Amino acid sequence: MKKLLIFAALALAGYLYYGGRIGVHAPEAAGKATVAAATSSDSVLADAYANRRSDLQVSGEGTVTRLLPDDNKGSRHQKFIIALASGQTLLVAHNIDVAPRIQSLVPGDRVQFAGEYEWNDKGGVVHWTHRTASGPHPGGWLKHNGRTYQ
Numbered sequence: 001m002k003k004l005l006i007f008a009a010l011a012l013a014g015y016l017y018y019g020g021r022i023g024v025h026a027p028e029a030a031g032k033a034t035v036a037a038a039t040s041s042d043s044v045l046a047d048a049y050a051n052r053r054s055d056l057q058v059s060g061e062g063t064v065t066r067l068l069p070d071d072n073k074g075s076r077h078q079k080f081i082i083a084l085a086s087g088q089t090l091l092v093a094h095n096i097d098v099a100p101r102i103q104s105l106v107p108g109d110r111v112q113f114a115g116e117y118e119w120n121d122k123g124g125v126v127h128w129t130h131r132t133a134s135g136p137h138p139g140g141w142l143k144h145n146g147r148t149y150q
Contacts, residue, residue, distance in 0.1 A: 042086040045117065045124065049088060052119045057138055058126065059114035060084060064107050070096070077127075078102065082111055089123040094142055094149070099130035102144050115140035 041060035048056055062082030068091075071077040077093040078101050084090065092113060094102070105111070115129040116137075131150045132139040141150040 042084045042088070045084065045090070046086055046088055048117055049119060049124055054118045056117040057114070057140075058117045059112070059140075061110060061112045062090065064105060064109045064111060065089065066107060067105065078105075080105065080111075082113075090117075091120075091122070091125045092129065092142070093125055093127040094129045095127070098133075099142075100149050102142060102149055105144060109144060112143040113140070 041058060044056070045058060045060065047053070048058070062084045064080055065083050066081040068079040068081065071079055071093065075095050075097045078096050079091060079093050082090050082092055092111070092115075102111075113126055113129055115126040118125045118127065126140075128137065129140040129142050129150070131141075139150060141148050143149070
């Protein structure tokens with residue numbers, strides 16, 4: 001009975017840990033799985049926006065619509081806006097003190113992402129798109145033209 005309780009507790013902990021990482025998929029995924037994951041992540045992000053949810057691990061793909069000036073206050077961030085297939089827009093704030101800058105990024109480019117979603121009234125922000133050196137926070141990444149930035 002004790003072993004069963006331990007197994008149930010571990011299963012519940014695993015479900016809670018991985019269940020909170022909705023919309024996350026590997027950047028190397030291809031084909032129909034990528035389309036399904038992108039559609040799923042768009043709906044997860046639409047729900048997060050509609051319900052003002054934050055602190056969600058998400059991933060997806062979008063088209064760059066606008067490049068913004070770097071944020072140089074505190075940790076430096078490369079910033080740009082992407083539009084999802086659903087039409088929702090997201091600000092991507094990519095920490096360039098921790099991860100490499102995407103040098104060749106231009107409007108119209110496709111970017112895959114994994115990071116943490118934070119709600120705002122303009123569609124939301126995805127940040128933490130880099131590796132995590134320490135601590136409990138999961139790392140993220142950006143993928144552009146076949147290269148992963150983390």
